[in-house]
Amino acid sequence: MLRLTLAQMRRSLGRLVAAGVAILLGSAFVTATLTAGDVITRGGYDAMTATYGDADLVVLPTDGRLSTLLDATRGTPGVTAAEPLVVGWVSFASGRRTVGETVIPVPADPSLASLDVVEGRAPAAQDEVALPAASAERLGVGVGDTVRSTWTVWSEEPATTATPEPAEEPTEEPAEEPAAAGPVRSDDELAPQEMTADVTVVGLVDDPHAAWARYGGAGLAVLDSVVRWSGGTDIDDVGSAAVLVAVDGDSAAVRSALAQVLDDAEVLTRDEAAARAVESYGGGNVIVMVVLGFAAVAMLVAALVIANTFQVIVAQRTRMLALLRCVGARRRQLRGSVLLEAGILGVVSGVAGVVVGLALAQAALSVLSRTQNGVPLPTTVQPTLGNMLIPVLVATAVTVGAALVPARAATRVSPVAALRPAEAPTVQARPGRVRLASSLLLTVGGLVALAGGIVLARQGFGVDVMLPLAIGVLGGGTSFVGLLVGAPLWVPRIVSAVGRPVAAISTSARLAAANTLRNPRRTSATSTALVIGVTLVVMMSTGAVSAQASLAREMDERGPVDMTVFGMPGEAVGDGLAEGIAAVDGVDTVVPARYALVARPDGIETEAVVLDPADAGILRDEVAARALAEGRSVVPRSWAGDVTSVEVSVRDTALLEVRPSATDRALLTTQAADALAVDDVPSVLLVRIEPGADAMGVLQDVRDVVADDTVRVESAAAERQGDQRVIDVMLAIVIGLLGVAVVIALIGVANTLSLSVIERRRESATLRAVGLSRRGLRWMLATEGMLIAGVGALIGTALGLLYGWAGAATVFGTIGDVRLSVPWAHVGIVLLVALLAGLAASALPARAAARTPPVAALGVD
Known part of the structure; x- marks a missing residue:
């Protein structure tokens, strides 16, 4: 059987190369994702603990x-x-x-x-x-x-x-x-x-x-x-x-x-100190959560793309397997032959994918290290045994698993029955009912688990901060698999509904729309390949855009004032200083404010700034500005958690109506300041920087202006700009992964459409024999490809938006309200590329089918 298996692989080399490319890209995607995850984690941790140098341990004094x-x-x-x-x-x-x-x-x-x-x-x-x-x-x-x-x-x-x-x-x-x-x-x-x-x-x-x-x-x-x-x-x-x-x-x-x-001290490793710093963004290790989320999704989607492609190839060989049964081959031998073929293909393609993935990661790292100054990035990839072994194992296991079901189905039926065309699944048939029940169970159960992960993240509940993410990934993956299991039952119906207006365009379009219903399994397999890729692309784009908006909001809450200039406590800052700062390029507004050290409920003093509600526009945090306008002071959440009132002291003690926030400095209303007997002297200046201005440059210019005064200048905007560079690098890596995902999606749809066209050469020859022109045949196949690809892109976009929003809500739910955004530009590009992919995927095989004489095509097996 080994010689037979190798001979079959040589005979089907063209089809196996197409499947191997998909497996290779899937393995490369997983490798690049895991490698990028290491870079993101290491780079993010290093950015958080850059002040610690390369210390092995960090001792935090407690007393x-x-x-x-x-x-x-x-x-x-x-x-x-x-x-x-x-x-x-x-x-x-x-x-x-x-x-x-x-x-x-x-x-x-x-x-x-x-x-x-x-x-x-x-x-x-x-x-x-x-x-x-x-x-x-x-x-x-x-x-x-x-x-x-x-x-x-x-x-x-x-x-x-x-x-x-x-x-x-x-x-x-x-x-x-x-x-x-x-x-x-x-x-x-x-x-x-x-x-x-x-x-x-x-x-x-x-x-x-x-x-x-x-x-x-x-x-x-x-x-x-x-x-x-x-x-x-x-x-x-x-x-x-x-x-x-x-x-x-x-x-x-x-x-x-x-x-x-x-x-009287706490001893931490450098990574633990980094995790402690990262947790200040909302109680969870956001960087690790994002990386693990991308890795889990990458493995799942790559597995689905590979499985779908290989199932099409093995399904096409059902007739050949049946013929081997007729000449005496045993079921176990055929099953072993197919699985051996899949194993060889998986190992070879997986190893090649690891090499390609490392090369892609190194290329991306080389570009980023030259363009992202100030962000700690290694100069070369540092592959680990796990990062190289996992993609090969995944590729092999998925390829073998994809071949297992078709091989088992081909060997369980009698040779004569196997030589007949397979019937499409319907809800009325028993296999169709089982498929429908399985699909509904997986989809509904997965969506419930996904919603549960979002609720846990929003409530901050869990044995571990990773629990909501684990539940969300499990629920999202389960529901997506459920949708794919039921795809042969519902995808052809959607394609048919979209194809009705298309059928009125021409005879070729009418034939194309009819072809999508003649073999629902083939239509769903072709469309599902693009559904998987588009869902991945739109999901990651939506998640990245939503994450960027959510992190920007969190940074605004932590540092609501772009820049603070501290003068002499108890003495007013000069008008000349305020005017000089206001004249600096990039400065939008300068507001004098009162300052005090406020005693918290536990007796520890914290800085506080008094801000008139009329000047609340100086704040970046809109929620804090509204709270001040409503007469509530804004205090750090570390004071007493999510409380609505708290007793604090300056010279006097008063019970204040407050709104907890992630800010490190309290913002007091004028009424609260008067109740606490805060000095009625503006000893600090609050500065808002113009949008798009270089925060670091403005900070240096302001320091030049105040150089003759012994004052302290602190810029949350400069810190935000430094953090944003790290976020930009993370998003740039994600965009690189999206490029790989797009290639995987295009390979998937190209494989299934090409194999579909090759499989129907006899049908195409019959249409040619009854009078359909070569041009009409090409347009029929092209219209069918664009119709199936377009529907797959629309379905994938809807699913991608859903899963992208759910993922952002799960990962960043611990921060607070997540801002869900739609990457309209990415969605438009994805839809356009999907239509072009459907056209391109059917162009070459359609051209070959049109150029083949009908008599020769009728003889094709």
């Missing part, structure tokens, strides 16, 4: 002295380096130019560095600093030049010429982002005093992964200088977001040892 924590960490066996992540703020001046700069300490271990020294060297003494290239350019200095540093200390003695220190960053959530250093002090007890010193610029630094984009970049200094510029005397006086740890050997063993030594 106690930082110096004690550092000593205990450094004394743990296996720890090669441990550095505190302290963030300071200082003003540098050269001549009449001044810039405010975030500074971080130079780590002893280069692996813990988040900044690269691109010119000169790293600072080694207290009178040295390394500046970002952009800051050095604004100051007009280079390596070797001297600048004057200005910072603020707090003294119990009243200062006569004190310059206030900018308000401190909150430090309650260190895992998300390092907080600006500096102890929180009461204005009633301490007075600010301005200090100055000359420092030498010894190097220029670059922020390759946009770790400090929110602060407009950062410079390097020794730890003592960062502490001194932060207004403290030692590291226990300043805030710290984390302790970065490098280990030698087994990091798991070192982590276990640290956990036993450090009672």
